[in-house]
Amino acid sequence: MTFTLILQFTNDNEYFPLSYSLIADGLCSLTLESLREGFQVDEQKNPLLGLEGRWELLRRLGKALKLHQEYFSISENAPLRPGNMVDYLFKEGSDRPRRKDKYVVRTESLFKVVIDGFAEIWPPSRTTVGDVSLGDVWPCDALKTSSTAADSTDHFVVFHKLSQWMTYSIMEPLETMLNIEWEHSNLLTGLPEYRNGGLLIDLGFMTLKPEEEERGLVNYKHNALKPGQPAVEVVPTFEPSDPVIIEWRAMTVATLDRIAVEVRKQLNLPNLTLAQVLQGGTWNAGREIASVSRPNTKGPPIAILSDGTLF
Known part of the structure; x- marks a missing residue:
């Protein structure tokens, strides 16, 4: 099928x-x-x-493919x-000297394709500035101060989790099959998703404030009463735009950088990439501890009422 x-x-x-x-x-x-x-x-x-x-x-x-033919059309x-982006990337890297027979392409060029070329895929309900939807970018109340203006964006936190995940996923096969070397790949961040973030909750590194946990459990009960809801274990539940979820995701990104530093030290592998730490470490560990903590569903310790574009 x-x-x-x-x-x-x-x-x-x-x-x-x-x-x-x-x-x-x-x-x-x-x-x-x-x-x-x-x-x-x-x-x-x-x-x-x-x-x-x-x-x-x-x-x-x-729709995005049709609107951004500069990336997705070859003639x-x-x-x-989507695969026509490869032709665009090779053109972007044509001015770069080759290194040991590898084509050198800036990671920024690939991320530009993903973040600009796929901009229309995000729901219009996401954070906007003017008429521009920012995608996976959210206002974080914890960063507001008494002097923060009503129209300020200083307290916005930028995740672009699926866009970065897509970028990571595209980089590896192109590197292997097309002999591409990615320049500036360290500019990508850790991924604020439920396995990485769930690991930090399940290990006790982060905990919900009691009043927020209670509010999340009330949300769970209300959501469970809706028709067609799958059976899941009882966990605090929040909307993607909830301050709890935004803070949880922001702390996950910051903590993943610290974890990567310590893993490199412990393994004596200074060139270990953040992507390798995520794929072989935190994501897998998050899945395994979830299967022990919640064996019926193996789900995360905090649930997000997903619209299919954030999880």
């Missing part, structure tokens, strides 16, 4: 004969029912949180595909 679903995004054409390539038109025409069938979603046997949000995100991805009338 999943393979059949993927085919709906694709087509055969003169540029990619007998191949299946993700294209903008296929994404824009995707229906909610097709996505439901493709993922075999069943409210009782196989629930999927945020299905409608994920569907809308995929359709917005198709006039050619299909608009």
Whole structure:
């Protein structure tokens, strides 16, 4: 079924004969029912949180491909595909000297494609400045002071978690298959998601204030009464925009930097990257401790009422 679903995004054409390539038109025409069938979603046997949000995100991805042809088109009338960003990246890196037969590409160039080229995929309900949606950027009340102006952005915290996750995920295969060396990869941050953040809660490094935990449990009870909610273990529950979630995610990013420093010292591996610490360390550890702490669901210690674009 999943393979059949993927085919709906694709087509055969003169540029990619007998191949299946993700294209903008296929994404824009995707229906909610097709996505439901493709993922075999069943409210009782196989629930999927945020299905409608994920569907809308995929359709917005198709729109983004059409709006940013500078990244996703290789020639006039050619299909608009995410993979065409590779041609853009090679052009961006054409002025860089090669190192040991490797193509040197700035990480900033890839992140520009992701953050600018995919800007339209984020829900319009996210933080905006003027008419511009900022994506995974949130006002943090803890950073406000008595002198903070009403229209100030000084207290905004920038996560771009899915954008950075996508960037990390693109970097590795391009490095392996296309012999690319990424310059300035250390500019990317740790990922503020539920495995990394859940690890810090489950280990007792961070704890909820009693009044916030109580409020989160009330939220859980209210949400559990809604039709179609899957059975989950009782944990404090909050909206993505809740100050608790914003502070939790911000502290996770800051703490991951400290963890990476200590891991490098302990292993005597000064060149160990933050991505390696995340993938082989904190994320996996977060999953394992969750399976012990909440064996029925293996979920996080704090739940986010996800719209499919934040988890």
